[in-house]
Amino acid sequence: MNTGIPVRWVLSQPELGLVLKGGADGLGRVINLVLTSELAEPQQWLSGGELVLTTGMGLPLSRADRLRYFEDLGSAGVAGVGFGVGLSHETVPADLVDAADRIGLPLFEVPLPTPFGAITKKVMQRLAEQEYEKVLRASRAQPRMTRAAIQGAGAVVKELSAALSATVAIIGVDHTVTEAHPQRPDAEISARIDEFLSTHGEGAGSGAIQVDTGQYIVVQTISAGHTVHGHLAVVSATALGPVDQVLLGHASSLLALDFEKPARLRIAQNHLNSQAISMLLQQPGDPESMWQHLAPAADRTGRVRALVLRCSGPDAVPETLESVDARLRPLNQQLFAHTRGDRVAVLLPGSDTEDTAEQLLAGIPPQIRAAMRAGLSSPHPLRRFPAAVEHAELAASAAMPGARPLELAALAGHALLAFPEAQRVLSAVSEAMLQPLVDYDDRHGTDLIVSLRAYLEAHGQWETAATALGVHRHTLRSRVARIESILGCSLDQALVRAELLLAVVARG
Template sequence: MNAGIPVRWVLSQPELGLVLRGGASGLGRVITLVLTSELTEPQQWLSGGELVLTTGMGLPLSRADRSRYLEDLGAAGVAGVGFGIGLSHETVPADLVEAADRLGLPLFEVPLPTPFAAITKKVMQRLAEQEYEKVLRASRAQPRMTRAAVQGVRAVIKELSVALSATVLVVGGDSVVTEAHPRSPAAEILDRIGEFIAAHGESAGSGVIQVSSGQYIVLQAISAGQTVHGHLAIVTATALGPVDQVLLGHASSLLALDFEKPARLRMAQNHLNSQAIAMLLQQPGDPDSMWQHLTAAADRTGRIRALVLWCPGPEAAAVALDAIDARLRLLNRQLFAHVMGDHAAVLLRGSDTDELAEQLLADLPGDVRATVRAGLSSPHPLRRFSAAVDNAELAASAAAPGARPLELAALAGHALLAFPEAQRVLSAVSEAMLQPLIDYDDRHGTDLIGSLRAYLEAHGQWETAATALGVHRHTLRSRVARIESILGCKLDQALVRAELLLAVVSRR
């Protein structure tokens, strides 16, 4: 706390010979500075906490003005008034004594043999001793807090509370008090802390609040880099001094380190998991220790699923993994992921649903999520996780940007046409195989292509195909014979029918 000496301490120094004449109720007022003034209106030069020494040479003549003189000093916040006798006044004027009692402003008599300089020296020495004592206490408190950090947050704030003789709180980002020593303060204190954080945001740095009770609340952000873990709040009767601020900063740093430990440990664990995946993707035959490391990624049956994200760039992939990691941390689960350029692969449990995979992407920034293609594999044994990654990679290539993760199984019936590479091959095959039939239809105004499709989709069943076309089966038989003649093939062969069906579907 700020250094200061109560007026009663000055009066208790026998060598000064000071005698209290009035204002006994204010003996607890704190002196922070001693000055001598013979001005009639010295209050305009004062800021509070001063012990004013005067011989009364500039004292007003009337009782009313002398009373106003003390009132103005009291309003300026002075700690007390020392009145030197034996020069301009033989005794302290009685009206001043009455005014001092009424104001609760200590007024004491300074005998002629006691120089004002002796009082000033005595007070300044005591103030210097206080500062030294505070530095000494701080030098002892800092190592105690450092040792207490091993035991955690509660031990650190206990040491800080003892060192500052104050109530110490740890306030989370949601303005909830998570730790308090020696006890949680009044509701008004908690309300003011919540208002400060709400007004300045969770990342607010430091601030000082004075409440109606006269107490001070000093807030200091507990931060490491750009991450704010909460606030340290000190509730005191007086404002903190420079040495107290050093202790507060030291405690804040210790708490930040304590809060950072889980985050640092998780970062290291994520890096190790990524390295294990990378090694096994490159050399699947690596020692069992690597496979053993990945068992935490699998479900109870030893199965995993792969979630692959196609991102617009490596930076977006890193942002996406950070968002997924935050979600998994809430589920008390590790992140098993590997980044390959602008692609990111995440291993999930085999029992995880596609709904969970979608939830993991929910916190991606909107501009990133809108560009990400996500593919999800089916469950695979852990030892075949590379196949699961390939499966999810293929699904991601067919997924729409910003859509929910696509499972390859969901493409049944049109999987080949979902992939650009397959589309290019099938289009080329379609053009090569069907062009004679297309030319024939163009020249004769027929629709042999439509008849061929109906026949193939009916699996060669004449009645079914003819009904779909709305013609007699003999008409369809005649058309199929003409198609076989034009294409130079026989449609009673399964492989021929399969290739032609792909060609017809691809053309459409």
């Protein structure tokens, strides 16, 4: 469920020294954000759930306007109001206390020694802890749901219900409830679900409904490929958060497996693999079960390579995935892929070669393949697959459309100049550093730039550089001395030589 902290928890922190003045009936209101405002009309900037901290500097002078100010905060759905005393007000105004009691909006006194920042930090730390606890619970719930899938759909529903502390039901394609836990949805909830499905059609995907009782209904399609087997409905007291959505998606995938075995088993398995990759890309440290799920992607030494395909647009992604999967099936390999916009990242065993990667792309329709840029990483330990994906993306950005997958290692020696962004930066640096030398050559008909490059590429070896230029080493020494004078630097310093070599190469 959504993360939030009841106002009573903030008041219970002794080190803050907060004192409730009014609105005790609203101590259960949930805080999801802390902000400070001295505006006379802050309600237009609020969306609900905020803990508003103020010193009352912008508080209206008249009693009527102050009451309206506080009532507007209540109407905006704020969770509570902290009033700092000792600055513009020695005490919390009594009329605000009365208003707080009347509308049930908690109002507490913040003593002068307690900075607003301490309250904000305390609340944000607790919110972060709640998010971590949710991820931890999800990491434990997913394996339980996976094991429950062996027993059938009812067991999966029971585990999801326990993980979300909500009512969970499976709605068949005929809109009847086939499984539910801990009980079947009541008539009003069932009617709202039926209305949603009738309005949006069987392939509705997912959607959220809020009913008059304050409950939330989330409906998730159970499907494999283009076949819809029903819907999973979750009825909860609060809206589902991102981690809850992951659990819902996991349960939906497991149910899809149960409904369509084994014809669509691979499609659902691919979906689970994608979810595992997505979760680990977002939170690479959690959870252990996800790392175990990705283990089949690695070779015998536990290494993987990433193949990133940059398509001409998002519309080309589905056909690309289907083509790659079709090539992997005869090899008895799962598809471990992650999509983002027009990009597809596929995990391959670390022992796979550039030729193997190219063979996977052989079945892609020619019009899609012709515009596709492909990049391949070097082998990485499984736990470092996010780095492999990043390296493959860099290689793909430098690859030619329709060409073989480009390995990042193949760019050694000219990697910086292979990327347009780096080219622009180096070109600008080159122009700034070398312009005095270019101007000198133009005025005097010399070619000191050429002499500088020869000297730098020879690592400062006079004889080697002079031979490359076809001049005597003393002549080269004279030119280098002139270059140092014009540029105002010393080529005896390795860092200076390195920067100048990059500038000269970029200019060339």
